[in-house]
Amino acid sequence: MKEFDYLAPESVSEVVSVISEHGDRAKLLAGGTDIIVQLREGLREADVVVDIKKIDEVTSFKYSEEHGLSLGAAVACYHLYEHPKLSQLYGALADSTHIIGGWQIQSRASVGGNLCNASPAADSIPSLIALNATAVIAGPNGGRTVAVQDFCTGPGRNVLENGELLVSIQVPAQCNNSGSAYERFIPRNEMDIAVVGVGSWVRLSEDGTIAEARISLGAVAATPLFAEEASASLTGKHPSEENFAAAGELAKQIATPISDMRGTDEYRAHLVGVLVKRTLTTAAERAQN
Amino acid sequence: MxxxxxxxxxxxxxxxxxxxxxxxxxxxxxxxxxxxxxxxSKEGCNNGNCGACTVMLNGRPVDSCLVLGAEVEGAEIETVEGIACSSNLHPVQECFLEGAALQCGICTPGFLVASKALLDKDPHASEETIRFDLSGNLCRCTGYDKIVRAVQAAGQKMATKV
Structure with a gap:
């Protein structure tokens, strides 16, 4: 690995000032499971690596029924699936964080890092989009928020500008009749990159019909997608296999997958239909329980 | 620079x-x-896939190739060297030996650290849980079956000792 300096500031404002000064030559370090590999393999370079794990608001999380989940950008994956309440409230996030890498990776990798790394196949991003999460950003001109569905701008690229960092992710509070799920297809059981990943969220009305649904697709475009039309199509419908399959057909229409060693574009489009149906089914079951 | x-x-x-x-x-x-x-602790892939460098960092298994030395200020680290108690092998080590759960041995330290961590959590872990939790450790020799059986045997030993 090429030489760099290491800094571990204790406040967001210090980080903003360091990364404003160094621009692209400064790299943030949260769990390190992407950036350390990228620095070692020469995919990215840095003069200074800024460890953000000494900052309380970046490393902590809290949930309230009023404000929902505020998830610090550097909170490691395991917190989400080991936490009894959060894993129940945010099923899609528990599903995805439990299959990002293996156990060792989940001890360090963060949802915030997964988002900033902006891989089209990132497992946690479709979950965040389905849950209608918002990125909370700090920068030299103050703070701003961006919907997670608008955060990624291309493979490995995001909306963060010079001097900005992701501080936390805000996920709306969940009610008793909402549920969510994430599923990906990979040729083995674990430790692989999604051929297709789908996150779904539903909220049911008292009469058992769908009040609102959100579907998000991963690995079928340059960025994870919000399947707006497919989601809206479910409003007022019964959570039936037929309606979920129809939503899957609509979701397929926005998928523009590539063909590569993991699968052809045709195969990926087919998987979108299958996984939309499956994740909606699980999300609805979780909403009913 | x-x-x-x-x-x-x-x-x-x-x-x-x-x-x-x-x-x-x-x-x-x-x-x-x-x-x-x-x-x-061994260097296998040096990019977080193989788990040969697994150590415990503040009670959690991590790939030590994906941690900077500078990051561990104030942390508690346990490596494979700390598993045995003086000259007494830990049940996980005994069972890997008795069950011949290794061939070349490069992956073994990482498997021992991760296996002990999962059995400390649940000595009765099912085969499915063992295989899932050890998916971050790769072995190119054994085909995994002997490793999984050794971990199950170690779990039984640990459960009866308590």
């Missing part, structure tokens, strides 16, 4: 207060092996 200054880090490794100097670019794995002579 001038040569980076070395960082002074104070930590606890296998229960002993330890301090070291390292360059910011040095991984915890490099520090353990090259600075501290703890060569039990």
């Amino acid at each position: 001038p040569a980076s200054k070395k960082v002074h880090v104070t930590t606890t490794i296998n229960g002993e207060d330890t301090d070291f100097l390292c360059e910011p670019r040095h991984s915890l794995l490099e520090v353990l092996r090259d600075n501290l002579g703890l060569t039990g």
Whole structure:
């Protein structure tokens, strides 16, 4: 690995000032499971690596029924699936964080890092989009928020500008009749990159019909997608296999997958239909329980 | 860019207060092996896929190739060298030996650390849980079956000792 300096500031404002000064030559370090590999393999370079794990608001999380989940950008994956309440409230996030890498990776990798790394196949991003999460950003001109569905701008690229960092992710509070799920297809059981990943969220009305649904697709475009039309199509419908399959057909229409060693574009489009149906089914079951 | 200054880090490794100097670019794995002579942890892929460098960092298994030495200030680290109690092997080590759960042995230290961590959590872990939790450890020799059986046997030993 090429030489760099290491800094571990204790406040967001210090980080903003360091990364404003160094621009692209400064790299943030949260769990390190992407950036350390990228620095070692020469995919990215840095003069200074800024460890953000000494900052309380970046490393902590809290949930309230009023404000929902505020998830610090550097909170490691395991917190989400080991936490009894959060894993129940945010099923899609528990599903995805439990299959990002293996156990060792989940001890360090963060949802915030997964988002900033902006891989089209990132497992946690479709979950965040389905849950209608918002990125909370700090920068030299103050703070701003961006919907997670608008955060990624291309493979490995995001909306963060010079001097900005992701501080936390805000996920709306969940009610008793909402549920969510994430599923990906990979040729083995674990430790692989999604051929297709789908996150779904539903909220049911008292009469058992769908009040609102959100579907998000991963690995079928340059960025994870919000399947707006497919989601809206479910409003007022019964959570039936037929309606979920129809939503899957609509979701397929926005998928523009590539063909590569993991699968052809045709195969990926087919998987979108299958996984939309499956994740909606699980999300609805979780909403009913 | 001038040569980076070395960082002074104070930590606890296998229960002993330890301090070291390292360059910011040095991984915890490099520090353990090259600075501290703890060569039990192995470098396999050096990119977080194989788990041969697994150590416990503040009670969680991590790939030490994906941790910077500079990051572990104040942390508690346990390596494979700390698993045995003086000359007595830990049940996980005994069962890997008795069950011949290794061939070349490069992956073994990582498997021992991860296996002990999962059995500390649940000595009765099912085969499915064992295979899932050990998916971050790769072995190119055994085909895994002997490893899984050794972990199950170790779990039984640990459960009866308690």
